Amino acid sequence: MFFIIILGFVLVLIYLYITQNFDYWKKRGITYLEPSFPFGNIFPLIIFKKSYADLMAQIYNSSKESIVGFWIFNIPFLMIRSPELIKNILVKDFDHFSDRFSSSKRHDFSNTLLSSNFHYWKILRTRLSPLFTTSKLKNGMHIFNKASNEMIEYLDEVSGDAVDCKQISSRLTANVFARCSFGYNINCFKDVDNDFFVYSQKVLAPTVENFVRLAGFFVVPEIAAFFKINMFNKSDLDFYNHHFFKVLKAHEESGLKNNDLIDCFVQLKKEGDLGDGFTIDEDSLSAQAIQFYITGFETPSSLIAFTLYELAMNENIQQNLRHEIVDGLAAEEDGNFSYENITDLSYLNKVISESMRKHPTRSLIDRKCVKDYKIPGTKIIIEKGTRCQFSPLGLHHDPEFFPNPDIFDPERFSPENVKTRPAYVYMPFGHGPHNCIGQRFGLLIAKICIAHILTKFRILPTETTPKRIEIDSKLFLIKPKDVFLKFEKL
Numbered sequence: 001m002f003f004i005i006i007l008g009f010v011l012v013l014i015y016l017y018i019t020q021n022f023d024y025w026k027k028r029g030i031t032y033l034e035p036s037f038p039f040g041n042i043f044p045l046i047i048f049k050k051s052y053a054d055l056m057a058q059i060y061n062s063s064k065e066s067i068v069g070f071w072i073f074n075i076p077f078l079m080i081r082s083p084e085l086i087k088n089i090l091v092k093d094f095d096h097f098s099d100r101f102s103s104s105k106r107h108d109f110s111n112t113l114l115s116s117n118f119h120y121w122k123i124l125r126t127r128l129s130p131l132f133t134t135s136k137l138k139n140g141m142h143i144f145n146k147a148s149n150e151m152i153e154y155l156d157e158v159s160g161d162a163v164d165c166k167q168i169s170s171r172l173t174a175n176v177f178a179r180c181s182f183g184y185n186i187n188c189f190k191d192v193d194n195d196f197f198v199y200s201q202k203v204l205a206p207t208v209e210n211f212v213r214l215a216g217f218f219v220v221p222e223i224a225a226f227f228k229i230n231m232f233n234k235s236d237l238d239f240y241n242h243h244f245f246k247v248l249k250a251h252e253e254s255g256l257k258n259n260d261l262i263d264c265f266v267q268l269k270k271e272g273d274l275g276d277g278f279t280i281d282e283d284s285l286s287a288q289a290i291q292f293y294i295t296g297f298e299t300p301s302s303l304i305a306f307t308l309y310e311l312a313m314n315e316n317i318q319q320n321l322r323h324e325i326v327d328g329l330a331a332e333e334d335g336n337f338s339y340e341n342i343t344d345l346s347y348l349n350k351v352i353s354e355s356m357r358k359h360p361t362r363s364l365i366d367r368k369c370v371k372d373y374k375i376p377g378t379k380i381i382i383e384k385g386t387r388c389q390f391s392p393l394g395l396h397h398d399p400e401f402f403p404n405p406d407i408f409d410p411e412r413f414s415p416e417n418v419k420t421r422p423a424y425v426y427m428p429f430g431h432g433p434h435n436c437i438g439q440r441f442g443l444l445i446a447k448i449c450i451a452h453i454l455t456k457f458r459i460l461p462t463e464t465t466p467k468r469i470e471i472d473s474k475l476f477l478i479k480p481k482d483v484f485l486k487f488e489k490l
C-alpha cells in the first residue's frame with residue numbers, strides 16, 4: 001500500500017513537471033497546437049508514425065498565422081511560417097537568433113559548426129569557408145568525375161537489372177568523401193564492404209538508437225546531456241578519428257600539397273591559433289572532418305536518388321535534360337566535365353532545384369533566440385531561449401508559393417517564375433550566416449553524377465517503383481526508402 005502511494009505521488013510530480021509549461025503559448029497570446037502528456041506534440045514521431053519532416057510540415061499546415069506554438073516533451077517551440085519573419089530571423093535580425101538548438105555544451109562534437117556557441121562558430125566558419133572556394137571545387141573536379149566514372153562502370157555491369165538508386169548514390173558519395181575528408185582512394189562499387197561505406201551506413205542507418213542520438217544532438221541537447229547520450233558511439237568515433245589522425249600525420253610528414261581539404265586541416269593544425277583567443281587541436285580538426293563527412297555524405301546522396309527517381313517518372317524532362325547535357329559535353333575532349341561546363345547547364349540547374357523543392361533533404365532548420373525579439377508590426381516578443389523551427393517541406397509544398405506542389409516541374413525555377421514568389425520560402429540549404437557551408441560542393445557532386453548517368457543510360461521505373469516515393473521515418477534527414485530503377489544503355 002505504502003509503495004502504491006509513493007508511486008502515485010511520484011507519477012503526479014512527473015505529470016506536474018512535464019505539464020507546467022503547457023500554458024506557455026496561451027499566456028503569450030500565440031496560436032498553438034494542443035499538447036498532450038508526456039510528449040507534447042510529437043507522439044506520432046515517438047511511435048515512428050511520422051518522420052520529423054512530416055510532423056513539422058503538419059504543424060506548418062495547421063495554421064495560417066505567421067507563428068504557431070508547439071511542444072517537444074515539455075519544451076515550447078515556435079514554428080515560423082511567414083516569409084517576412086523567416087527572412088528577419090535567418091538573415092536580417094540574425095544577431096537575435098545566432099544559435100542553433102544544438103549550440104550548447106555537450107560531451108562530443110560541441111566544437112563543430114553544427115553545435116558550437118556563437119563566438120567559436122563565427123571564427124570557425126571564417127576559417128573553414130576557404131575550404132569551399134571555387135578554386136577548391138575546381139580542384140576537386142577530378143575526384144567527382146572519377147567517382148562518377150566508377151559508378152558508370154558499375155551501372156554498365158548491372159544495366160537492365162533493377163538497381164536500388166539510393167545504394168549507388170551512397171557509394172558514390174562515400175567514395176568522394178573518403179577522398180576529400182580523409183584522403184583515402186576507395187572504390188566501394190568494387191570493394192562492396194569497404195569500411196568507410198559500412199561505417200557511414202551504420203552511423204546514419206534508420207535505427208531507433210541513431211534516432212535517439214541524432215534527436216538528442218540536434219533537438220533536445222539538454223536531455224541528451226542529462227542522459228549522457230552522445231552523437232556517436234565510441235567505436236564509430238574511434239574509427240573516424242583513427243583514420244583522420246593517420247592521414248594528417250602522413251600529409252605532415254610528406255609535405256605533399258594537393259590544394260584539398262586535408263591541406264587546409266594540416267595548415268590549421270600548424271597555426272593552432274584561430275584568433276580571438278580560440279585554438280584548434282587535432283581532436284577538433286578531426287571533429288570538423290567527421291562533421292563534413294557525415295553532413296556532406298548523406299544529403300547529396302539523397303538528392304541524387306530523388307532526382308534519378310523524378311527523371312525516371314518524367315520521361316520528357318529526362319529527354320530535355322539529356323539533350324542539354326550531351327550538347328554541353330560535346331565541348332569536352334576527355335568525356336569528363338569541367339567546372340565551368342557543368343555549372344553552365346541551366347536546365348540541369350532547374351531540375352536539381354525542383355528536386356530539392358519537392359524533396360528537401362534536411363528537415364531541421366532551427367535557430368535559438370539569444371536576446372528578446374519584438375516581431376515588427378506586432379506586440380509579440382519572442383523571448384530569449386525560444387527555439388524557432390522552420391519547415392522546408394511545409395513551405396516547399398505550400399500551394400500559395402508552389403501551385404500543384406506534387407507535380408515535378410523544373411520551370412518553377414525559370415527566372416520569371418522565381419521572381420513571382422517570396423525569396424525565403426525556398427530553403428533547401430537554409431539562409432543567412434548559418435546556411436549550408438557545403439552547398440556548392442553538394443550541388444556539384446549531384447550535378448556531375450546525374451550528367452554522367454544521362455549521357456550513358458536511359459533511366460526507367462521498374463514494376464516495383466512506387467508512384468509516390470516513401471521516406472524513412474526514423475531519421476532527421478529526408479531520405480528515400482529503397483527506390484529501384486532500371487538503367488538501360490543508350
Ligand code: HEM
Pocket residue numbers: 113114125291292293295296297299300303361362364365366427428429430431432433434435436437438439441442443
Ligand atoms: C545537397 C546537399 C546538401 C544539402 C541539401 C544541405 C542542407 C543543409 C541545410 C538545410 C543546412 C542548415 C542551414 C541553416 O540552418 O540555415 C546545412 C548546414 C550545414 N551543412 Fe549542408 N547540405 C548539403 C551538403 C553539405 C555538404 C557537402 C557539406 C560539407 C562538405 C555540408 C555541411 C554543412 C555544415 C557544416 C552545416 C552547418 C553550417 C553552419 O551552421 O555554419 N552540407 N546543410
